[in-house]
Amino acid sequence: MNIPHLASRVRFVLCEPAHPGNIGSAARAIKTMGFRDLRVVAPREPGYRTHEEAVAYATSSVDVLEASRCHDTLAEALEGVTFAWALTGYDREYGPPMTPMRPAAAKSTAWLADMEGGVAFVFGTERSGMTNEEVMLCQGCAAIAADPESPSLNLAQAVQIAAYEMHMALMAGEGHEGDLYDWQSRFEHEMPASVDAIEGFFRHWEEAMTVCGIHDPANPKNLMPMTRRLFGRSGLTQTEIDLLRGICAAVIRPKRDRIGGKKAG
Amino acid sequence: MNIPHLASRVRFVLCEPAHPGNIGSAARAIKTMGFRDLRVVAPREPGYRTHEEAVAYATSSVDVLEASRCHDTLAEALEGVTFAWALTGYDREYGPPMTPMRPAAAKSTAWLADMEGGVAFVFGTERSGMTNEEVMLCQGCAAIAADPESPSLNLAQAVQIAAYEMHMALMAGEGHEGDLYDWQSRFEHEMPASVDAIEGFFRHWEEAMTVCGIHDPANPKNLMPMTRRLFGRSGLTQTEIDLLRGICAAVIRPKRDRIGGKKAG
Numbered sequence A, B: 001m002n003i004p005h006l007a008s009r010v011r012f013v014l015c016e017p018a019h020p021g022n023i024g025s026a027a028r029a030i031k032t033m034g035f036r037d038l039r040v041v042a043p044r045e046p047g048y049r050t051h052e053e054a055v056a057y058a059t060s061s062v063d064v065l066e067a068s069r070c071h072d073t074l075a076e077a078l079e080g081v082t083f084a085w086a087l088t089g090y091d092r093e094y095g096p097p098m099t100p101m102r103p104a105a106a107k108s109t110a111w112l113a114d115m116e117g118g119v120a121f122v123f124g125t126e127r128s129g130m131t132n133e134e135v136m137l138c139q140g141c142a143a144i145a146a147d148p149e150s151p152s153l154n155l156a157q158a159v160q161i162a163a164y165e166m167h168m169a170l171m172a173g174e175g176h177e178g179d180l181y182d183w184q185s186r187f188e189h190e191m192p193a194s195v196d197a198i199e200g201f202f203r204h205w206e207e208a209m210t211v212c213g214i215h216d217p218a219n220p221k222n223l224m225p226m227t228r229r230l231f232g233r234s235g236l237t238q239t240e241i242d243l244l245r246g247i248c249a250a251v252i253r254p255k256r257d258r259i260g261g262k263k264a265g
Helices: A003-007 A020-032 A052-067 A101-114 A132-136 A155-173 A195-211 A223-234 A238-260 B003-007 B020-032 B052-067 B101-114 B132-136 B155-173 B182-187 B195-211 B223-234 B238-259
Strands: A010-015 A037-041 A069-071 A081-087 A098-100 A118-123 A140-143 B010-015 B037-041 B069-071 B081-087 B098-100 B118-123 B140-143
Touching: A003 A101, A003 A155, A010 A020, A010 A155, A020 A037, A020 A052, A020 A155, A020 B155, A037 A052, A081 A101, A081 A155, A098 A101, A101 A118, A101 A140, A101 A155, A118 A155, A155 B020, A155 B155, A195 A223, A195 A238, A223 B223, A223 B238, A238 B223, B003 B101, B003 B155, B010 B020, B010 B155, B020 B037, B020 B052, B020 B155, B037 B052, B081 B101, B081 B155, B081 B195, B098 B101, B101 B118, B101 B140, B101 B155, B118 B155, B132 B223, B195 B223, B195 B238
Parallel strands: A010 A037, A010 A118, A037 A069, A081 A118, A081 A140, A098 A140, B010 B037, B010 B118, B037 B069, B081 B118, B081 B140, B098 B140
Antiparallel strands: none
């Protein structure tokens, strides 16, 4: 699977958007998730591509805004699409069956990998959502789970969630889900400390804790097991071991001085 | 599990938002996902609650906008929070470890079910995101997967995705009580320390390191960022905080005696 190639076959369609700012926001929303194909059906403002608000909300995604295609009808906007999802907040009596957004994205990813043609996510006008006629042109309804008491998402935010779920599904489809965020990746430039180094630190720490009077090796209690648990959980790099041993040395030093009488004179 | 009850302990914090419209959009974003607790830290427009743009973007969520609390500092906005997620697009050299948003939401759900206190999602200012200082007040970094070539989401849209993932996780959590996440097993069912407790420890630690001569607050170098990174990675329980503060006190005590001349006589 090639994500950019599959992503190029995903289309986002806005039906009769009233506010150019929402079109600009939608352009930004899809571009942040790796998509480029934005279609606009019968917008209230035909010159939306250069409208001040649209440009302001698109920010660095103004290229997607400018390249968006404008159509007279939803049917035209869906040309070349194999499966269109109607984004609807509620089930329609006569519409296609409803699927939550997450499995809708997973299904779309499987289809893109297996068949030609594109997948589209279709969004209705701001105030009233998709008309029944628009829904009928789609093959599935996709629903974004929301609080039933306040289910109405802003148009651009619904586009953002659909694009995000589709991006997540494409990444999962390629087995890349966790790649970018491996917990260890932050340490790839730093060596984890060796067991010897870590044990050397624990001996040094115990000495420092003994010198400063919080630990008695003859009656040890739980200081050392807790220290091991804490640092075991974080893992330690060699740089951190160096820092911690510097602290141990600093804690030990003046006390020895004092015991040795250098400061007491 | 009672979703509305758990949802009431989820907080969304906007640091220094410049545009009232984004605050209004964020209010709507969280309310659509069943959340109500919005905090705003040092907004550019202190009268944002009645600002025309904020009200326009909040639409029917103006109640959440009006009830939002405004704070001078992020630390104040995090009062009562047990675990704060910094929403950041990239890994910080000294920040806490990065977790993708989806597992971050799942972990948060498990924590909310098992412990008292709240979970917060913290968002930086529009142009530049979170400062390193803000990130350091958080216990984890949560990342929204985006296209690496265009990763910059609008503030309100990042809030929308975080709220959506948290809503999805709370819904999924209803059937997943036994689904243990690594943090829980690592803590052996102990409470993680609160942000207040952790910050109190860092102040005490800095004092101890200063007294023992390894740290100079006037010329701080990297001791404190490294300390935060190390303990941020492990997470800290209240028991561990108690132990570490005992160590700080022990390190400080004899040196003060010495400096005070008691031993020098």
